[in-house]
Amino acid sequence: MPDKSKTIAVICGGLSPEADVSRLSASRITPCLEEHYGNVVHLELDATLGEQLIAHQVDVAFPVAHGPYGEDGRLQGLLDIMGVPYVGSGALASACSLDKVVTKRLLQPSGITMAKDRVVYRNESHEDAALDCIETLGHKVIIKPSGQGSGIGVQFAMGYEDLMGKLKTGLQMDDKLLVEEFITGREITAGVLHMDDYQVLPVTEITTPDGAWYDYVHRYTPGLSDHVIPARISDEQYRKVQEIALKAHQTLGCQDLSRSDFIVPETGEPVFAELNNLPGMTPTSLFPDGARHAGIPFDALICKLVDQALKRGENMRNGREYWPIPKLDIHQPL
Structure with a gap:
């Protein structure tokens, strides 16, 4: 049951290329939060965030700051240090997942x-890298920035010269690029909702x-993509997708939600x-x-996530037993 006395901070924006998309996520969840909780504030992921969290006496944060800074563990680390519980995975899982x-x-x-x-x-x-990619991965490849989401910076290359040019372009933007063999098939996704179970x-x-291709424009422009549920794949493939999505969530140490x-x-x-x-x-x-499609309306989903974060916060405040630490006499002369 939502607690009307709580202040919820929706954190969005920031320096990521996905800042505008994160504000779109924020504008969608805010009406739901305002209906079910006492006070909702919008906070930008900028240099004043720490001060704003204190000034508004925030009880729980709902980060929707997608991409670098908001989804790569840096925001989560700040919230951990400040003792503000939040929706989503912790700092380590976030850092590993975005890369x-x-x-x-x-x-x-x-x-x-x-x-x-x-x-x-x-x-x-x-030149050597392009040649090695062609020899080991084939003539058609996909090039991905290692730490961006929403298809930002993804390129397709066919052959050595094309790959060379696109590597040069990509490496002006990023320190490293992931080059993969091109695989033909259906684009499929599966989410994990991680509450008590x-x-x-x-x-x-x-x-x-x-x-x-399902690029940035197709992802966020209404009418330019369709979601077919359930996916039109074999029963065995369907089962396997769900099994891997859960295994990935658990192996990376994610909490609350993820989407593979x-x-x-x-x-x-x-x-x-x-x-x-940190799905959009x-x-x-x-x-x-x-x-x-699993029978969880949007409002119920958002409230479940916030209540789970509040529960974590209560556990943090109540304290937990930890390994016994020997006492040190720090006043002894060296």
Whole structure:
């Protein structure tokens, strides 16, 4: 039951390329929070955030600051230091999840099927790296910034010359790029809602009316993408997607919610692509749609997440037993 006495801070914006999308998420969840809780404040992810959290005596934060700074553990670390409970994964899980390379390396020992890849760094020879990518990954590849979401900066390359040019462009923006073999299949996603127990949401297939890649514009423009629930894949693939989404959530140490993306070929194993540890809440976002098809209306979803964070805060304030620490006599002369 929502507590009307609580002050909820919706944190959005910041320096990320996804700042405008995060404000869109904030504008969608705010009316719900205002209806069910006593006081809701919008706070920008900027240098005044700490002061604002204190001034408003915030009881719980709902971060929707997608991408770098808001989703990579930095915001979460600040909230931890200030003792403000918040919705979503902690600092370590957030940092690992936003970095696509780290995510893949942590999940590989679990036997999860993933595309073959090569990480290319700014300080290495672009020519040698491009040649190595072509030899190990094939002539058609996908190039991804390691620490961005929403398809920002993703490029496709065909052949050596094309790849060379796109690596040079990408490495002007980022220190490292993840280059993967190109895999053909359906774009699939599955969310995990992590309350007292784990619930894997219905598997969603993403389609675009013009057959285009599901890029930034298609993600956030109403009418430029469709969510097909349940996804049109085999029963075995469906089960496997849900199994991997849960395993990824648990292995990376996520809490509250996450959404894992896949490419699922016509036959065979689903190929894990990445995990989103702070899924969007915009009108075209995938996680709320999956929750709705699981019988969880949007308002109920938002309240569940806030109440879970408040509960964590109560546990923090009540304190927990920890390993016994020997007492030190710090006044002894050296």
